[in-house]
Amino acid sequence: MRNVYSVSQINRYIKNMFSDDPFLRSVLVRGEVSNCKYHSSGHIYFTLKDASGTLSSVMFASRRRGLSFRMQEGDQVIVAGTVDVYERDGRYQLYADRIIRDGIGLLNARYEELKRKLEESGMFDEIYKKPIPRYIRTLGVVTAPTGAAVQDIINISLRRNPYLQIILFPAIVQGTAAAPSICEGIRMLDDYGVDTIIIGRGGGSMEDLWAFNEEIVAEAVFACRTPIISAVGHETDTVITDYVADLRAPTPSAAAELAVFSYEQFRRDLHLYEDHLTGAMGNRLNTLRRNTESLRRELVHLSPAARIRDRRMFTAQCADKLSVAMERKIRDARMQADRMERLQNRMDRKLSEAAHRMKVYAAQLEQRSPVAKLSGGYGFVSDPLGNTVSSVEQVAPGSLLNIQLRDGKIETTVNSVRRGAL
Numbered sequence: 001m002r003n004v005y006s007v008s009q010i011n012r013y014i015k016n017m018f019s020d021d022p023f024l025r026s027v028l029v030r031g032e033v034s035n036c037k038y039h040s041s042g043h044i045y046f047t048l049k050d051a052s053g054t055l056s057s058v059m060f061a062s063r064r065r066g067l068s069f070r071m072q073e074g075d076q077v078i079v080a081g082t083v084d085v086y087e088r089d090g091r092y093q094l095y096a097d098r099i100i101r102d103g104i105g106l107l108n109a110r111y112e113e114l115k116r117k118l119e120e121s122g123m124f125d126e127i128y129k130k131p132i133p134r135y136i137r138t139l140g141v142v143t144a145p146t147g148a149a150v151q152d153i154i155n156i157s158l159r160r161n162p163y164l165q166i167i168l169f170p171a172i173v174q175g176t177a178a179a180p181s182i183c184e185g186i187r188m189l190d191d192y193g194v195d196t197i198i199i200g201r202g203g204g205s206m207e208d209l210w211a212f213n214e215e216i217v218a219e220a221v222f223a224c225r226t227p228i229i230s231a232v233g234h235e236t237d238t239v240i241t242d243y244v245a246d247l248r249a250p251t252p253s254a255a256a257e258l259a260v261f262s263y264e265q266f267r268r269d270l271h272l273y274e275d276h277l278t279g280a281m282g283n284r285l286n287t288l289r290r291n292t293e294s295l296r297r298e299l300v301h302l303s304p305a306a307r308i309r310d311r312r313m314f315t316a317q318c319a320d321k322l323s324v325a326m327e328r329k330i331r332d333a334r335m336q337a338d339r340m341e342r343l344q345n346r347m348d349r350k351l352s353e354a355a356h357r358m359k360v361y362a363a364q365l366e367q368r369s370p371v372a373k374l375s376g377g378y379g380f381v382s383d384p385l386g387n388t389v390s391s392v393e394q395v396a397p398g399s400l401l402n403i404q405l406r407d408g409k410i411e412t413t414v415n416s417v418r419r420g421a422l
Contacts, residue, residue: 007090015085018092024083026117028109029055029094030102033075046071048079048094056093057081066098066116076102078109108206111213114240118215123222124243130227132247133195135261138165140189140197140226142182145170149202149231149252156256161263167194173201178211183220190226197224198255199241200231212239221245231255380404392417 005013018024031048038044042061047054057079059067071077081096098116100109118124139157143150145168157164169185172178182199189197199221201209211217212232221228221244230245231252242248249255381389382402389395395414403410 011087011090059096130246136195138194140194142185142199152253153256157260160260179214186220197228203234212241218244229255
């Protein structure tokens with residue numbers, strides 16, 4: 001028995017068929033607008049029709065930036081978008097990403113579609129832009145070998161820097177062979193190793209400039225390792241390579257101005273830098289000389305010889321101070337000795353005087369001495385305790401007495417005591 005499928009399964013199968021078809025993922029459809037409705041949600045529902053058919057279409061609110069005018073019944077438009085199946089209703093429709101008036105032309109639609117695609121892929125992002133070298137020695141040029149554009153680039157470049165090497169790749173810049181030729185020129189100059197590449201041509205119609213709107217050219221510019229300046233047409237012309245290149249120049253002449261530095265200005269800058277450098281070096285040398293002289297003086301001051309000399313000077317000063325102190329001490333000692341001598345003389349004189357007085361006093365004492373009296377027949381009477389006995393009242397019969405004579409002592413006993421005068 002054959003399989004039986006549900007409606008949703010069939011719708012899903014058809015949707016997958018649409019999704020897998022690359023042709024339907026990005027299409028351009030020309031037609032007349034009918035049944036156009038702007039929904040409150042911001043979505044736009046409309047039908048595209050021609051003489052023999054209709055196509056349901058919708059532009060969601062999130063895609064409204066791809067519409068630059070308000071659509072009306074009967075407008076002739078070209079819609080860029082995707083054909084897919086609305087699974088719930090089982091019908092297919094065109095999901096619009098960008099809508100332009102048919103009067104603008106198919107090339108404009110292709111241009112806008114490719115620009116949107118490359119922008120969404122990140123090829124226009126600033127993080128991929130390489131800086132253009134300030135000073136270059138070799139310039140690569142991809143353009144037609146004849147015409148005003150190449151002559152302007154060569155003349156202006158060599159006027160600015162007569163020592164510049166220009167390598168020209170004679171590319172085809174118009175027609176079906178133009179895009180591959182431009183890509184080949186970019187790759188060859190990139191492999192050769194030039195410092196900067198200029199790609200471009202003179203002005204013309206959109207069809208004439210279309211080679212620079214091709215995706216393969218944009219990819220070649222993006223993949224190039226060498227910085228690229230895009231200089232296509234006049235200032236008002238804008239092509240896809242302008243967005244992908246590292247720098248856009250409004251004209252080929254301006255590209256030469258941007259890519260090549262002025263040799264004369266370079267020389268003036270060098271002289272100015274030389275003057276500044278010479279002045280700075282002179283100031284630096286003067287500073288270093290002052291620092292060196294300061295360090296030399298400090299080194300001389302801190303050198304072993306200087307330290308020995310300082311120590312010798314300090315020792316000499318100490319010796320001088322010690323000598324002065326010793327002289328002062330000696331002088332003080334001499335003065336002290338003189339004072340001692342004078343004192344000794346005074347003491348001797350005093351002693352002599354005292355001895356003389358002693359002799360006088362001794363003579364006088366000798367005259368008054370009891371011993372002298374004892375030698376004259378007198379004696380000194382004392383009791384056993386040594387107390388002088390000068391009266392008969394101090395003794396009694398039987399008392400012991402000591403009588404000191406000139407030549408000895410007599411111990412005696414009192415037999416009797418008589419009172420009265422001799």
